[in-house]
Amino acid sequence: MTQTASSTSFFGISLKEKLKNKRFWTILIITNLLTGPLYILNHYYFDSQSSIWITILASLVIGASAFVIPLSFFDYLYQKTKIDDVLKLPLTRKQLFMSDYLSGLILYLVPIIGQFLLSMLLLLLRTTRFINSILEYDVTMDDSFLRMLRLVFFTYLFIIVGLMFLYTLTVFVLSCVGNTFEAITASLYINLLIPGVIYSVGYLLLNRLFGISFRTLFQQLLYFTSPGGILLYWFNNLNRFLYSGTGLWTLFLALLMTLGILFISYRNFIRRKAESVGTGFVNRIFYYFIMASLTFLLAAFFYQLDINFITSVSLLAFIFLTFEVITNRGFQKFYRSILRFAIISAITGCSIFLIDTTEGFGVVYRTTDISNIKSVSIRYNGVLDPDTTAYDNSIILKDPENIRAVLAFHQRVIDDYIVSKISSENPNMVRVPVEATKYSNYPDSQTTEAIPEEYYYVYLPTYDIEISFDVKNGIDYTRFYSVSFDQRMLLASIDLSDEYIDQIVKQNSNPGSIIVSDVYDYSSISYPMRKEKIQELYHCLARDMKKLTMEEYLTPSKPTRFKIGEIPILESYTETLAFLADNYVNLDTFSTKTIYNNSVANNFGILAPIENTNSKPLYYYGYYSYAATSPMYVNSEQIEQFREEIITLLDHAQYQYITTTPCYRIIVGKWSYVIPPEYTDLAEQLYDKLR
Amino acid sequence: MIEFKNVTKRFGKDLSLDQISLTIEEGTAFGLLGSNGAGKSTLLRLLCGIYKADDGEVLIDEASVYDNIQVKSDMFFINDETVQYQNMTVIELKDHYKNYYRNFKEEVFERLMEVTKLPSDKKMSTFSKGMKRQAVFIIGLSCGTKYLLLDEAFDGLDPAMRIIVKRILVDEMLDRKLTLILSSHNLKEVNDICDHVALLHEGRLLFCKDLQSVYEGFHKIQAAFSRDYSAEDFDGLSIVQSEKLGSVITMGVRGDIEEIKTYLSHFHPILLEEIPLTLEEIFIYEMEANGYDANGIEH
Numbered sequence: 001m002t003q004t005a006s007s008t009s010f011f012g013i014s015l016k017e018k019l020k021n022k023r024f025w026t027i028l029i030i031t032n033l034l035t036g037p038l039y040i041l042n043h044y045y046f047d048s049q050s051s052i053w054i055t056i057l058a059s060l061v062i063g064a065s066a067f068v069i070p071l072s073f074f075d076y077l078y079q080k081t082k083i084d085d086v087l088k089l090p091l092t093r094k095q096l097f098m099s100d101y102l103s104g105l106i107l108y109l110v111p112i113i114g115q116f117l118l119s120m121l122l123l124l125l126r127t128t129r130f131i132n133s134i135l136e137y138d139v140t141m142d143d144s145f146l147r148m149l150r151l152v153f154f155t156y157l158f159i160i161v162g163l164m165f166l167y168t169l170t171v172f173v174l175s176c177v178g179n180t181f182e183a184i185t186a187s188l189y190i191n192l193l194i195p196g197v198i199y200s201v202g203y204l205l206l207n208r209l210f211g212i213s214f215r216t217l218f219q220q221l222l223y224f225t226s227p228g229g230i231l232l233y234w235f236n237n238l239n240r241f242l243y244s245g246t247g248l249w250t251l252f253l254a255l256l257m258t259l260g261i262l263f264i265s266y267r268n269f270i271r272r273k274a275e276s277v278g279t280g281f282v283n284r285i286f287y288y289f290i291m292a293s294l295t296f297l298l299a300a301f302f303y304q305l306d307i308n309f310i311t312s313v314s315l316l317a318f319i320f321l322t323f324e325v326i327t328n329r330g331f332q333k334f335y336r337s338i339l340r341f342a343i344i345s346a347i348t349g350c351s352i353f354l355i356d357t358t359e360g361f362g363v364v365y366r367t368t369d370i371s372n373i374k375s376v377s378i379r380y381n382g383v384l385d386p387d388t389t390a391y392d393n394s395i396i397l398k399d400p401e402n403i404r405a406v407l408a409f410h411q412r413v414i415d416d417y418i419v420s421k422i423s424s425e426n427p428n429m430v431r432v433p434v435e436a437t438k439y440s441n442y443p444d445s446q447t448t449e450a451i452p453e454e455y456y457y458v459y460l461p462t463y464d465i466e467i468s469f470d471v472k473n474g475i476d477y478t479r480f481y482s483v484s485f486d487q488r489m490l491l492a493s494i495d496l497s498d499e500y501i502d503q504i505v506k507q508n509s510n511p512g513s514i515i516v517s518d519v520y521d522y523s524s525i526s527y528p529m530r531k532e533k534i535q536e537l538y539h540c541l542a543r544d545m546k547k548l549t550m551e552e553y554l555t556p557s558k559p560t561r562f563k564i565g566e567i568p569i570l571e572s573y574t575e576t577l578a579f580l581a582d583n584y585v586n587l588d589t590f591s592t593k594t595i596y597n598n599s600v601a602n603n604f605g606i607l608a609p610i611e612n613t614n615s616k617p618l619y620y621y622g623y624y625s626y627a628a629t630s631p632m633y634v635n636s637e638q639i640e641q642f643r644e645e646i647i648t649l650l651d652h653a654q655y656q657y658i659t660t661t662p663c664y665r666i667i668v669g670k671w672s673y674v675i676p677p678e679y680t681d682l683a684e685q686l687y688d689k690l691r
Numbered sequence: 692m693i694e695f696k697n698v699t700k701r702f703g704k705d706l707s708l709d710q711i712s713l714t715i716e717e718g719t720a721f722g723l724l725g726s727n728g729a730g731k732s733t734l735l736r737l738l739c740g741i742y743k744a745d746d747g748e749v750l751i752d753e754a755s756v757y758d759n760i761q762v763k764s765d766m767f768f769i770n771d772e773t774v775q776y777q778n779m780t781v782i783e784l785k786d787h788y789k790n791y792y793r794n795f796k797e798e799v800f801e802r803l804m805e806v807t808k809l810p811s812d813k814k815m816s817t818f819s820k821g822m823k824r825q826a827v828f829i830i831g832l833s834c835g836t837k838y839l840l841l842d843e844a845f846d847g848l849d850p851a852m853r854i855i856v857k858r859i860l861v862d863e864m865l866d867r868k869l870t871l872i873l874s875s876h877n878l879k880e881v882n883d884i885c886d887h888v889a890l891l892h893e894g895r896l897l898f899c900k901d902l903q904s905v906y907e908g909f910h911k912i913q914a915a916f917s918r919d920y921s922a923e924d925f926d927g928l929s930i931v932q933s934e935k936l937g938s939v940i941t942m943g944v945r946g947d948i949e950e951i952k953t954y955l956s957h958f959h960p961i962l963l964e965e966i967p968l969t970l971e972e973i974f975i976y977e978m979e980a981n982g983y984d985a986n987g988i989e990h
Binding site: 009013016017020079081082083084085087088089090091092093095273274275 | 702736739740741742743758759760761763764766767768770772774775783787790791792
């Protein structure tokens with residue numbers, strides 16, 4: 001009579017079998033209790049950090065278990081004595097793989113999920129009246145506590161997905177190798193090679209190409225393609241980004257990667273032969289992937305370090321051949337190892353050479369016709385705000401006029417790059433005659449180089465900008481440039497477009513309150529408001545901004561003193577100002593005298609205008625422009641002595657102002673503010689007195 | 692019924708089994724003979740679905756064995772390794788296999804434990820090699836499978852235990868038509884238990900027949916002649932192996948005994964007699980006939 005194991009019971013059997021090692025599971029459970037729950041107990045109940053090292057060590061043990069458990073559950077893949085006993089059992093290969101994979105994963109994750117639930121419970125209990133009455137200080141379920149709960153929840157989500165990934169990656173490695181040494185070593189270095197190769201391709205090679213951004217192309221790739229990447233994302237984003245769309249998308253992609261690796265592992269497992277046990281790498285493709293990756297990673301690194309060709313090749317050969325000798329357990333057929341090295345290094349060298357000399361196969365110069373563009377998204381907060389990468393949100397532009405402006409900007413950046421490649425002159429440099437710098441002050445210069453007798457070169461600051469092109473036909477692409485202010489000015493027309501204003505206003509709107517901040521000392525006041533009121537305010541603001549002319553936008557007649565969110569409020573924003581007045585928002589604090597008392601005392605300086613000789617437009621602007629190298633600073637006695645003059649200058653100093661007309665700027669705190677050209681006399685008088 | 696149809700198995704470039712075809716009837720005790728590396732263990736591993744044939748088919752009751760739960764449930768394979776059970780007690784080992792073999796017979800297990808007097812609560816790491824092997828035998832027999840595959844499984848058993856195990860095996864064969872397939876270097880064991888044998892050499896099947904016909908087709912002749920003959924002079928006989936000691940020639944000859952004797956009588960022998968053959972001698976003669984160095988054969 002034929003007997004069969006129930007097809008549904010094999011998983012339960014496997015689970016029961018694995019649970020027999022009670023000692024191991026007990027240690028794992030205790031280790032789990034020593035991580036999150038212990039940390040929360042210490043941190044939130046006893047206000048102590050004393051157990052942090054225990055938590056870190058226990059976390060390392062839990063992380064190491066993602067190697068240890070698969071190594072133990074799939075030991076028959078690399079132990080000859082066990083393979084017969086496992087494969088003779090009445091199970092299909094599929095059942096065997098899935099039961100071992102799932103039982104291991106479940107037994108690994110259940111204690112982690114347990115510690116997560118316990119941690120959340122401990123946190124919630126901390127807010128109860130009973131616990132608050134016992135402990136020294138109260139914890140209430142306020143906004144910050146809820147945010148923290150959400151952060152803990154997402155931290156655990158990231159940890160669980162990351163550990164699942166690590167566990168699956170180890171199973172994948174085991175499906176590719178056939179002995180203990182390779183099982184352990186390959187499990188370790190595959191975790192370093194994946195991010196390493198992505199980094200070497202992305203950062204060391206492509207990031208050298210003009211306009212190609214490691215951040216947009218490869219950093220994201222780094223986050224979901226390896227367990228270490230997930231950890232890196234979590235570590236870099238211990239804030240709202242952890243549970244933003246980007247965070248969830250990263251998690252989703254990491255899960256997809258895990259499933260992909262699981263599928264490949266399954267295929268390997270099904271196809272591998274029982275007799276493979278004992279051979280180093282059962283899957284030779286995997287071995288060559290490791291060796292090619294290692295060679296590429298090291299070659300890219302040597303190239304970046306400008307190590308010469310012979311030294312690089314010698315080092316690579318030494319490392320590669322050492323690995324070959326270890327893997328082949330000796331020197332047999334060593335000529336094959338040398339041949340393999342020659343092929344892999346030739347491919348690596350050619351790849352690096354090709355990428356470098358062809359500038360990414362011409363991708364650097366890629367532009368798209370306006371007819372083929374659906375939209376353009378740009379990390380950009382207006383021409384006056386150079387720090388575009390500080391924002392997570394992009395502005396999406398669909399208006400053909402705006403797209404045209406972006407394309408013109410893009411073309412100009414590429415053209416300038418081509419010119420700069422031909423000419424020896426740096427496009428971001430102005431040549432300043434010595435006599436023109438009679439006050440020894442340079443605008444926004446980062447470094448200056450003296451040229452004998454006649455000139456100074458002044459390097460102008462550059463500003464990062466990121467643009468993504470959503471094209472109708474073809475692959476979407478993103479470019480990242482460091483541009484001059486002159487180039488940025490090509491985007492200025494976008495700032496006054498309806499679609500830009502609508503989006504920028506929406507991005508700056510804060511639910512529940514409006515935040516009014518000082519443009520001088522950046523102190524802010526939050527005014528709680530109903531949602532409808534806030535919407536009304538932002539409607540007023542959008543309408544006011546849309547009425548602006550370019551002249552008023554770049555050179556406002558009256559200075560601004562405060563911002564709502566990140567949007568400076570001009571005197572011409574009549575609807576907005578009326579709304580604020582009607583809703584009791586106190587704007588009196590932004591007077592010149594208050595600025596003098598609060599901000600000038602800390603730091604005050606004057607920057608004189610200069611003339612340049614290589615006919616490049618030199619912009620004078622305030623806002624985020626950093627201080628020049630040698631402004632005329634004022635000491636505390638002088639601040640008191642020239643009080644009236646300083647206050648007069650403050651009356652006219654502009655936070656939002658852009659002009660090519662030479663003019664003075666003042667420095668208050670760490671920002672600079674433009675003194676419009678019509679008040680140059682006032683600034684010059686004070687400047688001369690200070691000299 | 693077990694059928695090997697043109698089965699080939701390679702390990703890399705090495706050919707382990709070369710187009711093997713053989714049939715094993717249900718209820719038989721089948722012995723696999725062969726030198727080291729002949730392919731006996733490979734054949735057994737193919738039979739229980741551990742290995743997959745590169746060519747040909749391995750069929751059990753007309754169903755392919757590889758990845759087939761139904762067929763594998765009817766098989767129990769005991770190899771020559773026991774180290775994998777070090778951390779288990781016999782009871783734990785029983786519980787492990789009981790999960791997979793639904794026909795597991797507790798009463799057989801209890802009976803055999805009683806016979807062997809193995810400690811049930813001690814880790815097998817404390818057992819001698821023979822005790823470990825007894826334990827595995829007990830489990831294999833208790834699983835109640837139709838086919839029991841033994842790869843050098845008698846190694847390590849003491850003579851008394853060998854007798855007990857053999858008796859149990861024979862009982863099982865009689866009681867429930869257990870089919871036994873065993874590979875062994877110990878030809879006496881095969882001779883004692885098996886009713887069919889196959890001889891493998893360098894991956895090829897030299898013969899596969901019932902034990903009786905193996906003996907019937909092979910004869911050991913001792914003869915002495917007045918003239919100085921050598922084995923080469925008897926070209927009318929199918930001589931597999933010969934040895935001359937003084938005037939006495941000892942020959943392993945294939946064929947009908949009466950025909951052999953009639954042929955040799957034409958050479959006027961002083962002495963002509965058939966002496967009893969052991970399976971071991973047949974094995975050695977066949978192997979030498981196929982170019983094997985008899986000095987290297989394990990006994």
